[in-house]
Amino acid sequence: MDFQDRVFRTVFFGASVLSAGVTVAVLGFMILLSLPVLKMGFLWEVLTSPWSPGRGQFGILPMMAGTLALAFLSLLVSLPVSLGCAFFMEILHPRGAGALLKKLVHFMTAVPTVIYGFVGVFLLVPLVQEFFAYGSGMCILSASLMLGLVISPTLILFFSESFSRVPQHYLNAVDSLGGTVFQKLRHVILPQAWPGMLTGMVLAFGRAMGDTLIALMISGNAVLMPSSLLDSTRTLTAHIALIFAADFDSTEFKILFISGIVLYAMTSLGILFARYFHKRALS
Amino acid sequence: MTRSVPDRLLSFFSWACALSLISALFIIIGFLVLKGYKALTPELIFGDVRPLDALLLKRQVFGGLFPAMAGTFFLILLSMALALPLGLASGIYLAEFAPSGTKRVLSFLFDILSGIPSIVVGLFGFSITIFLHHYFGGRIFPCLLISALSLAFLVLPYIIRTTQIALESLPLSLRLTAPALGATKARNIFYVLLPSSLSGIISGLILAMGRCAEDTAVIMLTGAVATAGIPKSVFSGFEALPFYIYYMASEYSGPPELMKAYGAALILLILCTVLFVFSHGIKHLLRAKTQYLPNPL
Numbered sequence A: 001m002d003f004q005d006r007v008f009r010t011v012f013f014g015a016s017v018l019s020a021g022v023t024v025a026v027l028g029f030m031i032l033l034s035l036p037v038l039k040m041g042f043l044w045e046v047l048t049s050p051w052s053p054g055r056g057q058f059g060i061l062p063m064m065a066g067t068l069a070l071a072f073l074s075l076l077v078s079l080p081v082s083l084g085c086a087f088f089m090e091i092l093h094p095r096g097a098g099a100l101l102k103k104l105v106h107f108m109t110a111v112p113t114v115i116y117g118f119v120g121v122f123l124l125v126p127l128v129q130e131f132f133a134y135g136s137g138m139c140i141l142s143a144s145l146m147l148g149l150v151i152s153p154t155l156i157l158f159f160s161e162s163f164s165r166v167p168q169h170y171l172n173a174v175d176s177l178g179g180t181v182f183q184k185l186r187h188v189i190l191p192q193a194w195p196g197m198l199t200g201m202v203l204a205f206g207r208a209m210g211d212t213l214i215a216l217m218i219s220g221n222a223v224l225m226p227s228s229l230l231d232s233t234r235t236l237t238a239h240i241a242l243i244f245a246a247d248f249d250s251t252e253f254k255i256l257f258i259s260g261i262v263l264y265a266m267t268s269l270g271i272l273f274a275r276y277f278h279k280r281a282l283s
Numbered sequence B: 001m002t003r004s005v006p007d008r009l010l011s012f013f014s015w016a017c018a019l020s021l022i023s024a025l026f027i028i029i030g031f032l033v034l035k036g037y038k039a040l041t042p043e044l045i046f047g048d049v050r051p052l053d054a055l056l057l058k059r060q061v062f063g064g065l066f067p068a069m070a071g072t073f074f075l076i077l078l079s080m081a082l083a084l085p086l087g088l089a090s091g092i093y094l095a096e097f098a099p100s101g102t103k104r105v106l107s108f109l110f111d112i113l114s115g116i117p118s119i120v121v122g123l124f125g126f127s128i129t130i131f132l133h134h135y136f137g138g139r140i141f142p143c144l145l146i147s148a149l150s151l152a153f154l155v156l157p158y159i160i161r162t163t164q165i166a167l168e169s170l171p172l173s174l175r176l177t178a179p180a181l182g183a184t185k186a187r188n189i190f191y192v193l194l195p196s197s198l199s200g201i202i203s204g205l206i207l208a209m210g211r212c213a214e215d216t217a218v219i220m221l222t223g224a225v226a227t228a229g230i231p232k233s234v235f236s237g238f239e240a241l242p243f244y245i246y247y248m249a250s251e252y253s254g255p256p257e258l259m260k261a262y263g264a265a266l267i268l269l270i271l272c273t274v275l276f277v278f279s280h281g282i283k284h285l286l287r288a289k290t291q292y293l294p295n296p297l
Helices: A003-039 A043-048 A061-092 A097-110 A113-132 A140-164 A168-176 A181-210 A213-218 A236-245 A251-282 B005-039 B042-046 B051-055 B066-097 B100-115 B118-135 B144-168 B172-180 B185-196 B198-214 B217-222 B241-251 B255-289
Strands: none
Touching: A003 A043, A003 A251, A003 B066, A003 B100, A003 B118, A003 B144, A003 B185, A043 A061, A043 A251, A061 A097, A061 A140, A061 A181, A061 A213, A061 A236, A061 A251, A061 B005, A097 A140, A097 B005, A097 B255, A113 A140, A113 A213, A113 B005, A113 B241, A113 B255, A140 A181, A140 A213, A140 B005, A168 A181, A181 A236, A181 A251, A181 B005, A181 B100, A181 B118, A213 A236, A213 B241, A236 A251, A236 B118, A236 B217, A251 B100, A251 B118, B005 B255, B042 B051, B042 B066, B042 B255, B066 B100, B066 B144, B066 B185, B066 B198, B066 B241, B066 B255, B100 B144, B118 B144, B118 B217, B144 B198, B144 B217, B172 B185, B185 B198, B198 B241, B198 B255, B217 B241, B241 B255
């Protein structure tokens, strides 16, 4: 390798280390800033108790439950619709209508989340309130409906990609045996595409957990253990966004970094799972 | 040919899903357009200032969206300037230089980075501000530079990934031609590989710009404020379209402000649509121009 090549390799390597360093630094900074709380040894208490700063309780359990509830429900909303859309564009109508749908789904990924949130506040929330005649309409139901819409492009694109990776000669074999489309789907495509679909679901779940705007704008942000669809809830992300004005030396403020660490850990775990399933999908 | 009952149900189900997704999207866009199109006037952007005066920064715009649009513009510019060199270099390293062990570790770390929620990246940006604030004796506050830096971290994994994929998907025949003629690795990268993968890289960059334009969670923790005017320097607070929309959704004082919020949402949607169309257009345009034989491997 000549001199110029070695210089470039060193420079590019330096840049990669710097970029990768960001991943480590994000975690490092949050641990550093939450160190006072960690040192006092009430990490376990923070993770398992309710939030009531007035009584000296700084637990983030309700927010963790809110995050998981919202992410789970939005996946539940989005899953069937996304599955249907992926069938539509990969199997039933691969050209024409399906291609058009695919373009629209790609476009949906470019629509800003704040716009989904904005329309949620002024269109979906009043509808939910009117329909159930209960509360303000800012509740888990409204938020998970909108969040379901926000994560559906992720699901659809992953599903359709895994469907399209099923080898064509498997599909031809079903056709030549006289199998129906439904049989092809149930006995060949779904089992073959399953690991890839799982990757998509894990990533979509991670996106739902990491989303701030929908939860912040639509879910009402009351600190409650979620118990009904019409209850208001607060997610970890919204908690971080909301409490910002607090005094830097207060415990409330340091708890933000614990919330950050929990979110970091949950999404990283998701990425680990997704990578594992993705490897299985490719092998 | 008669179709079986499960097949018909499947077809019905798929049509229902496709139509409900499309109608949800159209309801959202239609709602914004119907409520907001009346707000799209020069006054929405420039208030009562003459557009030319505002653009030449002769007069401050109050009561218009011009400062928020300028803030978003500077934010995109600055964060791309910060993320671009780092992202391109890392992508090139991953695709062309990295030994397989290093590559595994690095791509694992970039995957984690791409999964970090934007609010956590914002929190990171904020903690950097705290450190700098201590270090520089209280002269650093949340500002345009910190926001741009945090957004750069947010889009860094996108840029790395698109660069890497664009380079790695080049056919082997193309990859080997220049070295066979005696070109060094660096020359091969700069004169052959990068120009040939330009379409993929640029379309990825434009998508990253879209992310900078739309992200709200990062900037709300690192310096976006409701009223700031045109940012005077990179160390001042700034307005941005997505933050304005978020802020007005809960804090609007009456119908005129709400109309402005609808207008801002429409403008942001148009901006992101334009970026999206550009990104796709460039991908297809350049791909058509640079058709190669399929990879023999």
